[in-house]
Amino acid sequence: MSDAHDQPRALYPTGLISFNGQPAVHLRSPNGAQATILLHGAHVVSWIPAGHEEQLYLSPETKYGDSAAVRGGVPVIFPQFNQQGPLPKHGFARNRAWQVQEAQVRGEHAFAVLTLSDDEATRAIWPHAFTLEMTVSVDDRRLEMELAVLNTGETTIEFQAALHTYLGCGDVRHAQLEGLLDQNYHDAVLDQPRQQWIDVVTIAQEIDRIYWNAPKELTLRETGRRLLIQSHAFDDVVVWNPGPEKCAALPDMPDDDWLQMLCVEAAQIGDRVRLAGGQEWAAMQTLVIAD
Numbered sequence: 001m002s003d004a005h006d007q008p009r010a011l012y013p014t015g016l017i018s019f020n021g022q023p024a025v026h027l028r029s030p031n032g033a034q035a036t037i038l039l040h041g042a043h044v045v046s047w048i049p050a051g052h053e054e055q056l057y058l059s060p061e062t063k064y065g066d067s068a069a070v071r072g073g074v075p076v077i078f079p080q081f082n083q084q085g086p087l088p089k090h091g092f093a094r095n096r097a098w099q100v101q102e103a104q105v106r107g108e109h110a111f112a113v114l115t116l117s118d119d120e121a122t123r124a125i126w127p128h129a130f131t132l133e134m135t136v137s138v139d140d141r142r143l144e145m146e147l148a149v150l151n152t153g154e155t156t157i158e159f160q161a162a163l164h165t166y167l168g169c170g171d172v173r174h175a176q177l178e179g180l181l182d183q184n185y186h187d188a189v190l191d192q193p194r195q196q197w198i199d200v201v202t203i204a205q206e207i208d209r210i211y212w213n214a215p216k217e218l219t220l221r222e223t224g225r226r227l228l229i230q231s232h233a234f235d236d237v238v239v240w241n242p243g244p245e246k247c248a249a250l251p252d253m254p255d256d257d258w259l260q261m262l263c264v265e266a267a268q269i270g271d272r273v274r275l276a277g278g279q280e281w282a283a284m285q286t287l288v289i290a291d
Ligand SMILES: O=P(O)(O)OC[C@H]1O[C@@H](O)[C@H](O)[C@@H](O)[C@@H]1O
Pocket: 069, 082, 089, 090, 164, 188, 208, 209, 238, 240, 265
């Protein structure tokens, strides 16, 4: 296993690496797209589209290890969103070691499949049988992330899920998120329902919103960059940035780094998924560099 800091990651082929001391899968497609996924949480920590720079935010002060949730990248949220239930915040999937099932190049894309199944520790807090399958694929200027949930038990399970994507920004105050005109949302800062009256969301302070039944394509626009954020089978979208005060209070993020990120999360929150024994649910978030 080679360490991602020994040489430029661009030189790594698809396979297992160590990323900041953590076991990870590195993807490199023949057309030069790259991604890195930690086994801890099946957490995508880096996406570099072909011919472009890093697109995800990853906190330089994030903690790694058994009980840590990585700050940045794409945390997998399951089976509970935020504190909307009795489980630890955002559930347990982001804090567990996943298994790599495959990591390979096929045609023009490189992909990996990671899985997580119930064990004694998960059953102690969530008494259900399940297998999660996270498939991450890169090709040219596209990153696809699919989360599948299989109910491997006999009784119905109910859950929320999200791909909590931290998009990197040059300066979030100059970024625009487009595509949410007329959408109803829950404003978690005000704890009130609201409706979006203008198409463009701009960020100058804390924002924490759940858009219900949101459009399936949004655009993040910054100078010289147009990033499409597409989702499939996730009903909701969360837009989150801690803003200056909350960011300064986060122990795992530099005080000013709220300027460098915007979370646009593909999520299933309002209508919890109910899955009978033996059934499967799958949903996807895709990021595409348009310009
Ligand atoms: O600090 P955490 O547990 O990773 O959560 C970060 C944020 O995640 C977002 O999804 C929530 O809407 C916010 O309310 C929350 O603060």
